[in-house]
Amino acid sequence: MFELRLVQGSLLKRVIDAIKDLVNDANFDCSSTGFSLQAMDSSHVALVALLLRSEGFEHFRCDRTFSMGMSIANMAKMLKCASNDDIITIKADDGTDTVTFMFESPSQDKISDIEMKLMDIDSDHLGIPDAEYEAIVRMPSTEFGSICTSLSTIGDTVTIAVSKQGVTFSTKGDIGSGNITCRQNSSTEKPEEATIIEMKEPVVLTFALKYITTFTKATSLSSQVTISLSSDMPVVVEYKIAEMGHIRYYLAPKIEE
């Protein structure tokens, strides 16, 4: 028996929106710890890792650890039936091949029951070691999103360079080139507007903008984004989900030949 209840149902809608352009199908891992997922895009260049801890749910019951294979696109379709202020309950029984979503309006005057077929998905889990990163940039997620959108109109790749001067995002394309530098700014009264750079070593890495731009679909989940970089390692772009967990994206860098 697996059952979880999330009063802030829009959160689940936003989480699925933040995954659906990257991943087609995924196994959701259910355990007493919470509801989690690790999935790669079809070309194995990017990976998304989601964690929603059990304590963050109003009700969470998971009798045994198991995985539910779901089509993310179909899940997004089902969640379209929920209003933003609905309470969402997800239920699955042992040995069944369906999952039930229940959407309740806050005043309890409308209840939707949606059943979705589960899938068998062969997926490779990657072991991601806890690493010390050479540079960690924390900045407003909307700022990061608009930088990625702006640069992707000029070029296909973004070079992220962290130095004592700040973090520079640059691109080059047929029509020209552009670079945007953000300096450390921790003096702001609003912590969500701060840009904080922790640097052990200067780092320069280049990434495909098409993936990074997909990651910024998670912008509505968190006011701040954390970008962790080390030379010749995948970047980690993390959005914290308040009181529940996080969504982390990993992207392999471009390699100079």
Place this chain on the structure above:
Amino acid sequence: KSSQGRLEAFFKPT
């Protein structure tokens, strides 16, 4: 010139 790396080059399957 640059090529796109794959994640398996960095993280091992479990």
